[in-house]
Amino acid sequence: MTKRLSILLPLFALLLFVAAGCAPKAVKCDSPEDNPKHHYLSGMNLLEKGKIDDANEKFKRAVYCEDGYGPGYAGMAMVSSLRAKEAKEGYRQVDIDKAKENLKLAFKNASVLEDEFQAYVASIRVHTTLKTKNWLDQAENDYKDAMKLKVDENKLLYYEGREAAHYFMGLAFLEGREFQKARDRFSDVLGSKREGKWHEPADKGWKRVDKIVRALAGITVGDVGKEIALKDSVKKGDMVALLVDELKLDKLFAGRIPVKSQVDKMKPDFIPADVVNHQFKEEVITAMKWGVRGIEPEYDPTTKANLFMPDKPVTRKEMALVFEDVLIKLTLDDKIATAFFGHDKSPFPDVAATAAWYNAVMNMTTRNIMEAELSGEFRPNDNVDGAEAILAIRMLAQRINIH
Template structure:
């Protein structure tokens, strides 16, 4: 009897040992390093740098090399999750973050994980209504671990900016600058435009969305003039009404009324169609339809064109037609702007009134062909409203 019991115990031990061996054989073996810098830490550090540069394929290779050396290296899983998300696979990104959380032991690994989660939730904004709350939760977890880690503050600032909540975004970027860490430079670059947006004080959701655009389009310009400047109300108060009492052929009048509002051939499905049609009905120089009947809503607006639009609005709002020729014949104060160019007078009008500024204070260049950032367009409109007392 005792012999049988011993035999069974021995068999159980042998089976358990065989199972362990089987699992060990199936588990991926760590790749031996082939140099001093062939470490999980170095590959992950390089991967994060490449990730922040937008080089996602190269970053993925570095994270894979890190995980080959140590499959439980948390920060490499975090980096892999961010790569997957940037490549459009958010589900795989969040799965990788689960592995990162499982293996996170140090405070540095944990803050990297939570900063990564803030980034993922921000990328998930279009799919998840509560994405900002999820990002805030990850941020709260991060600062509980290490309140002096700057990455969570930086990426929470980016999240608030995407949510169009500029005041808390500015506070986050300011905190990063105070900490003087790795993200101080990027935070400074983000903080300055946020401050400009706060000065511009966009009053509409459309205005806030355009504020973060790096280059406004013709459609954006139409929306700014209609929604932020409220050009229809401005013209209604500032221009004299005229009445055409001449005889009108009833048939032609009926035909004209049937045509409906002025429009363009290529704006039927554009989200800013109403603003564009409103502006076409009013008429602003530089935002007219093209000869082929198109509006070209996605065409980028340069600084010279924007100056001409602003000049036209000023002339109509003030009734001062002399503005149109006020600086013709003057010498150009700008090294990159000839006095015989069609937009020279407009540039002089807007700069002499302080509505637009030179692009480079050191050289005095106006940069007429440079694009107009959304926040700059908003600042011009704010200054116009102050000068026109509207």
């Protein structure tokens, strides 16, 4: 009996093993929409909207639905890079390491050329976000490798075309201050599919680079100006830095006062607490000394103190007011302050003739220091971008014959 059992038990175990192997595998994701491609595409769209946590959940689900789904790892790499960008210094390296590891997995699990292409574009985007050592060279190598692949563009789920690599390399060159190369890559996109997914953002990118190139050409712009030129939004501290460092405001204003001893005695009534340790402290003090309208300290109800608020974005109407005051002070022409009073109708649909900034807007636009849109709108409440501010500074300088 014992001998018979010793023979039958192994046979029984073998039968169970074979039966288990023949049984259908449990399906992880069984509904039509619950598939890796759907989750990857949803994740990319969420990433585009800035919803990185929701996007990450989609990428994780894509990898869960299909073990080793390469594009899912590419998506998680981009999420980790964005988290690293926002993380405090002590936690940043953890996310950087995650981004690099997920990129490796994206390439390792790229089962088709289209997955490999998407991994290369993800790598370009990760390098552009993280900006670690030699990041631009690495991004350019990824770009070149991506363009060597002969992919079926219909199978590029999110990117939809090879021109996506041109676009994101253009952004990388823009971030790396390689403006001509950035313009070339955006041009590559514009020269491919007229109605392609990346045509509109590439057109905006090209126009932005062109504006930056024009802003930096023709006059010697210092390091401060070069950094500010790339900003999407100029802050109050940036504006003061441009006026003092690029327009040489202190020297110009001092030249209008005949007695040097009077200039030496001039100083602001106080130094706002929020600029004591700011990088543009000296520039703020200089601007306050001359009392330039539009960049004075403001009362803060929270702290119940007058603060300069150097990180507050500057709007187009505020820049018009600042430049008008500079123009009045430098030309010694007080008539400028009331030149356009009494108008019944404004040439701008979004600036009323009764608005407090109407005169300033008219002074700037009639002198071509600032421009309106082709639609006729002035966009008074829009933030000023860096290139726009520098172009306006240059035109202001020409109007007062500085250069």
